[in-house]
Amino acid sequence: MPLREISLPESQVLIYESKHPPGERVPDHHHRIYQILYFLNGHGTISLEGKAYEVTGDQMVYIAPYSEHAVHAQSRMTVLVLAFGDFLCGLPGGRDFFIRSLARSKYQMLDPFAAAQVRDSFRQILYEQTRADRFSSLSIRSHLLGALVTIARGWEMQRAPDLNTQRANMLRHHIETRYFERLSAEDLADMLKITARHMNDIFKQQYHVTPIQYLTEVRLQRAKELLLNTDKEVVSICFEVGFETLSTFYRAFKRKVGVSPLQFRSLQRASVDVPPP
Template sequence: MNDKINIYESKHKENDKVKKHFHQTYQILYALDGNGSCFLDEQEYCIRPDSLLVIAPFTSHSIEAQSKMTVLVLEFDEKILSDDVQNELLAEAFQQSEVRVLNAFDSSEFRQLLRKMLYEQSHGDHIREMVIKIHLSEMLCILIRSKQEGHIVDQNVLRVERIKNYIERRYFEIESAEDLANKMNMSKRYAQSIFKEMYNRTPMQYLTEVRIGLVKKMLIETNKSIVSICFEVGFESLSTFYRIFKNQIGVPPNVYRTTWANKKA
């Protein structure tokens, strides 16, 4: 690592894994797009667009991309910063390595600072290093002031991902919104609120989407009876299943299967 602040792009393919490692430098990773997860000192976090990974030196960390993911990496050594910035800003901003999700205002400001730093790095004049340091100090201020709120938001992100992952794995045994909330050790109202805030649908609406998606796949790819498919994905009532399928897809499941069979013929 040299005596400059470096900003570079890191691209990850779907299912890419970065094995556990550490750096002697400070790093701020900003997720531009894609979804994934990471471990920071054995603590698991979710990564989604606009997530900020704040990684202090010697923090053991690993990353896994669940989709194509692009991350901007800001890396620097504390020695390039003045004593007051080190003592008053850096120490507090990097008190703990973690993933943060900024509010809309702070996120917009942070993105603009990144753009300014990228511009200075590529096109700046003889004072560009000083300008980049100033922008870094502004970033540290944002991290400090948003820390408490960002931590709360990130915990909700983790809870929502737990709900989503549980639905995708155990869709066949979830009986109701109350049943799901109990399994997650949350109140029904709280689970619905945080899930809908992130995905613009309730957990039970997402459960229906998952089930119907599986039904469509089985109708096309297998010869299983509709009654068996209905049972397998977790619907308790055949009439309820028919009603939901038609509302979601526009035609009954038997018509959907026949239509696809005719297309293949």
């Protein structure tokens, strides 16, 4: 099968738009480098190593070097292509990451949370590619690394046995990694394209609390860690863990722990005779 060369810039990362009119067929070919195809709109099929997959908007295909692939556009398709070399191999754990997570081509329907994060990474790379100042190469690589980690975590999520378990796991992971952001039940449900009531039901079935209750638990646990292990002011901790107001933080903390944040810090340090940091 033919080799198609793609020339990469100094950053070893290139993102570009690929348009496919209805009926177009891109025959089997391969590249020496890695690619992520992110389908913006339209629908069609992509063949990876002889196996065909249906593709449409918000879906992603990862293509490893020398992996044979072909594309057939059944309607007008617009695809963002992110091409990159193996520059991450120089980072601690980078080579192992490439070998374990990126050795084989994969088709993936991104969960809504991961899709939003990957879209943001692609936009940042597009911006830095246009900006092209002396920091752009470093910034581009950091955003690519973020996208790759999100994608690799998505592959792990797909091992869940059924759709509702996948959804519950997605929510839990999103909350644990984004607890400091402003999150509402409506926004979380919208991202999953289900009702807030259905979201609460499937999450409670798995974890025995609603997503918002779990969000509060995660924030309070992080606040307790900061109270014990740092000398930060309560107002700073409140801000860091994602509470919008100090009064809301105090009420939630006292309801859960039984004492105020400062009392908790004093009592815990006194009980183990630990000096403040």
